[in-house]
Structure formats: structure tokens, C-alpha cells
Amino acid sequence: MKRQRACIIGGTGFVGRHLLTRLGNAGYHCVVPTRRAFRHRDLKLYPKVELHEVEETTAYEALFADCSLVVNLAGILNESDGASFQAVHVDLVRRLVAAAQAAGVPRLLHMSALRADAEQGSSAYLRSKGAAEDIAHGADLRVTSFRPSVIFGRGDSFFNRFRSLLDIAPGMVPLACPQAQFAPVWVEDVVQAMVRSIDDERTVGQRYDLCGPRVFTLKELMVETARHLGKRVWIIDLDDKRSHLMARLFDKLPGAPMTLDNYRSMQTPSVCEEHNGLLQLGIHPTDIDTIVPTYLGT
Template sequence: MSAKTVCILGGTGFVGQHLLGRLGRAGWHCLVPTRRPHRHRELKLLEQLTLEPVTALDRVTLDELLPGCTAVVNLIGILNEDGRSTFERVHVELVRELTAAATAAGVPRLIQMSALNADAERGASAYLRSKGAGEALAHRAEGLQVTSVRPSVIFGRGDSFFNRFASLLELTPGVFPLACPQARFAPVWVGDVCEAIARALEDPQTIGQRYDLCGPRVFSLEELVAQTAHWIGRRRLLIGLNDRASRWQAELFERLPGKPFTMDNYHSMQIPSTCGKHAGLLELGIHPSDIETIVPTYLR
């Protein structure tokens, strides 16, 4: 392996695919485990990349993957539970297995992807409590130099936020009912998130730190959806649902295939996904990018 080899868990996902290019340009060799390498053949075009086929992501597999690595980035996360993919398994147990395997293999460095408002005890939702528990586990691991990044909603080419609302707006004629319209977000560009991870990997002063990552402006969900409709050229009447109707929609939608909106999502959205005084990007020397300069380039 290269003198700088990083194992990226979740490297074939939205953030991961953007991160691969950034780290490859910085001289890192990226080791990316995947259950479905045939779906990601295009990644083989990237230099400094090894796609490693795996049947599962557990302690046995991690023990085989990590020897020789100089760092690990854990990007794996889910927004909703589905069968065996529970918050406890993905956000907590996997981190426990990862930190144990990394310690056994002598891997010194870990970057943990967490979330704004993650808190094992006081998190507003099961998602945020599990993210907080995983983050705490990572930072307690002996022998590991850990940095956490805690982004607001992430946008960029291939995202599941603006693209998802654009698709829903295309399919919905005339009136668009919107749950939790006053939920607050500070959307952060995926390129800035990847830059933060890359700088954290190289800077020993970031060890032990937890960085809240936000874009430069705060929006309500209603403002973001209205702006999305404008960018794709669709005139829609947005009907912001009150709290009772929002809960009703969540209870209904979590029974649908794919769970487009759940009660746990509803609970997460009761807390503003904003950074307040702790602007992690600026602390890392990164000037955050605005949605106006990025989103129209891929929605149109």
C-alpha cells in the first residue's frame, strides 16, 4: 500500500464519491470496501483507488481491511431504519467494531461523520441519539486520534435533498403540501465537507475536535423548496402544514415503500440544523459556498 492509505467506509456513496477525488489529488491511496463493485466501475477510472469487494461490513472484514492503512474515514449512515439496517447497528455497533479493528491494526487516525445536534442522551430523535452515541464511542477509543465532522444537510451534484424535492415538485401538480415548513437548515456544500475532512486528515491540531459544518446562510424548509421550484421552472403553490398535519403526514408516509418521511425525521426537524457560534468551516480556513452558486448548475 501507499505510504498514505485511507480506508473510506461509505466511499461509494454521495459524499464518498466526492471525497475520493479530493483525497486522490492530495496523494492519498483510497481503499473502498463495497458489496457491489459492479455498480461502481466508473470509480476505477480514478487514480490511487482500490475497490475492495466485501460480503459484509463487520469486525472480521474490518480486521482484514485495515492493516497497512494510515487512516480511516467513516461516512456510513442511514436516515431511516429498514429491516436489519437499524440506527443501533449502523451508527453505534459498526463504530464499536471499527474502532476495535483500527486499534488492533495500529491505524492511528479516524475521521467520523456525525451530524449536527447529535447527542446520545438529549438528541431529539433516535437518529440523532444514535449518531451521538457513535460519535462518543469514536472519541473514547484508546489509541485512536479522532476528529468528528457534524454537517447540516449536505448539497451537491447527486444529493438526496434538492434533487429529491425537485423530483417531487415535478410529479406534484399545482399544490405541494409541505410538512415542517419552518424547520431551519444551513445547507453545506459537499465540496466544503470533503475539504474539511481532507484538512482534518493532514492537520494534527484537529485531533480530538468536533466540527459543526454549515453553509453561510440559514433557510426555512419552505424557502428551500420554493427556491428549488424556481430553479427547475415549476410554479407550485406550497401549503405549509401545521404541526398536527405534519405529524399526520409523517405517520402516513413512514408506512409507504422507501419511507419518504417518518416520525423520526419529524422529531429531527424540530431542532434547527444550524451552527450558531461554532462555524467549523471557518475554523478550518474554509469559506463556505452558497446554494445560489452551486445548486442551479445541477438542477437545471
């Protein structure tokens, strides 16, 4: 049945794996395109998941055949030689939208980012995410976008990155942008919001900001991570000038832990300014204290 088939772009990633479970429980057979299927063989153990090996030139229209739902989770935080914000966030969305329209797919869920804005975004990342949103919502499709703050949960790249840093820290950590603000949102709340929206006509055309129940500074989140790990660490706050310098230096390193564009993104608080989409969708946001200790340990 067409209603039971969904194609998940970016389904092999952190959010994607959680979403696949939710969609499977909702009765969907999920098609997951990937360029390296051998790296994700474990997904074959997921019920109702079908991996498809694809290339750069793969025609998405064929993948979308008989699908009633396409979900776009594709995204990068940093550019590299093989991936740019323009290519991954903008050009890909344009291709997906055209293919979905050609294949007659009626429903598109699109993952964006909190404070994304094509014109006013403080970083190239946020501007590209905003441009992608506008492309998706300008199409003749029933589209809903989700704009989360930093997403946490087992297997995340946020608290787990803090843990890796603290594991090698010699008792002190210089921290750039210590006062940057975030409202961490649990991955299961995010995917629940996505699945809940599929058949709800009131969500069509909406762009939902998704936030956890509390706002933290970056320093406070580092302190929370250290507390859950039972580590004592001296966090050295870097002022704006030194934060910018650190970003410039790291930006030149392969696999940079921080880039100038990350620095620019953190100049904009990643918090919900008005409405929290989770509450609008009837979901009570989950606090980090409920979840983070279960995978970081105490």
C-alpha cells in the first residue's frame, strides 16, 4: 500500500535511526538511501527497513515511487572538500522536492535548524538551512518543517563529544563561546513530533521550533556533563576575541572540532523565542537530567 511506504533521506544518521523505529511501529515500510550500505548493515535488523545503495547521480524519483511520505534529515554542521552547505542543504532539497512532485508524493517532512533564516542567519549554516526551508515550503507539496535546538540522546554527537573532550582534558578545558545558549531537545521527542504530524492536516505548512524545557549556556552544559561523569574540571572561559581566534585556528585543521562558521552560529541563541512546537503538538519536553545520565553514566 502506498500509505505504508516512506523514504528517509539521512536515515542512517543519529536522528534517522530513532525515526525508523517510530515509523516502523506506526506501520511504515522505510526505504533508506545510502552511498555506503556496507557501513550500515545493522539497519537490516530493523523491521520494515530497506537499504538502497545510491550514487551522486541517482534519480530520486525512482526511489520515491509508491511512497506516500518523504523525510529529509540530510544535514552537515561543517563543510568539507566533499560536502558544502550549498550542496547538502540547498541543492539536495531542490532535487528532492522536484523528485517528490514528479513521483506524486503527497507528504514531505523536512528537518531544519532553530533560527534558520535565508537572509538574516548569523552563519552560512543557518542561512543555507533557511534557504532549504523556503524551497521546501514553496513547492506544491504538503510540507512540515522541524527546527530543533541541539538534539541529545544515546549516540548523540553533543554530550558524547563533551565526554570525549573531558576524557583527555588535563584537569582544565578552555571553552570558546561559553555563554552561547541552547535548549537541548531529546531525540525521541523530536521524532515523536515528526510522526505525530504526518496525518495531522493542521501541521501542513508549519515550521515548528523544537526545544527542551530548559535553557543552558555552553559552559553550563559542559559542567553538567562533567557532573554526570563524576569528573572535576576547571573550565576556562574564553572571551569573544579569544573564542574567535580559537575558531580561526581550528578551522584550518582536518576534522576541526570548531570552525569559524560554528562560532558565528553560536552568536545566535539556539532557543525558542515564542512557541515550542513540542507543546503545540501535545508533547511534554523531556529534561536532560532524565536521559543524559542513562548513557553518560554517573
